[in-house]
Amino acid sequence: MKKLIPPLFCALIIVGTYIRIPLPPVPITLQSMIIMLAAFTLDWKQSLTAVAIWLFLGLIGLPVFTSGGGIAALTGPTGGYIWGMMLTPPLFSALPRKFKDRFWKLVLAGIPLNMVIYIIGTAYLMHNRNLGMMQALSAGVIPFLPGDAVKLVVASIVSPVMAKQLEGLEKEETNC
Secondary structure, eight states, rough: HHHHHHHHHHHHHHHHHSSEEEEESSOOSSHHHHHHHHHHOHHHHHHHHHHHHHHHHHHHSSBBBBBSSSSHHHHTHHHHHHHHHHHHOOOOTTTTTTTOOOOOHHHHHHHHHHHHHHHHHHHHHHHHHHHHHHHHHHHHHHGGGOOOOHHHHHHHHHHHHHHHHHHHHHHHHHOO
């Protein structure tokens, strides 16, 4: 069962891609919430594997990113956000389990997680679209702050419950 968890989270990330509100140049999706769930729920190897599978599927051309799939998606305006999402789960999955069971600690951990995604995405958006800092922030960060705050709260509520369920599945597997 443990080997199925990263592909399951990869599938959740892909589903989160298709639940979206289109805003140019970067749509609002549930990808970042699923990325946070992976980071808060899984260990660093599992979360990195889930996101790496997602990235690989996108690189080979499957439409798993908000802008489709293939190299063009990684070099388009949302490319930096994709790379930011790739880097954050293993960093935050390394948090101790005791830390991951506390709502407010998860919320506080999610703020820098989102900041990493925003910084990488905004820097790349500035480069890709030849925008100034304020233009890039206005297009790629500011409109997303309220939604990302809600997604962070939801991920912080759901993650401890999900972690306990996964632990229960692992215990059942070892007892079989």
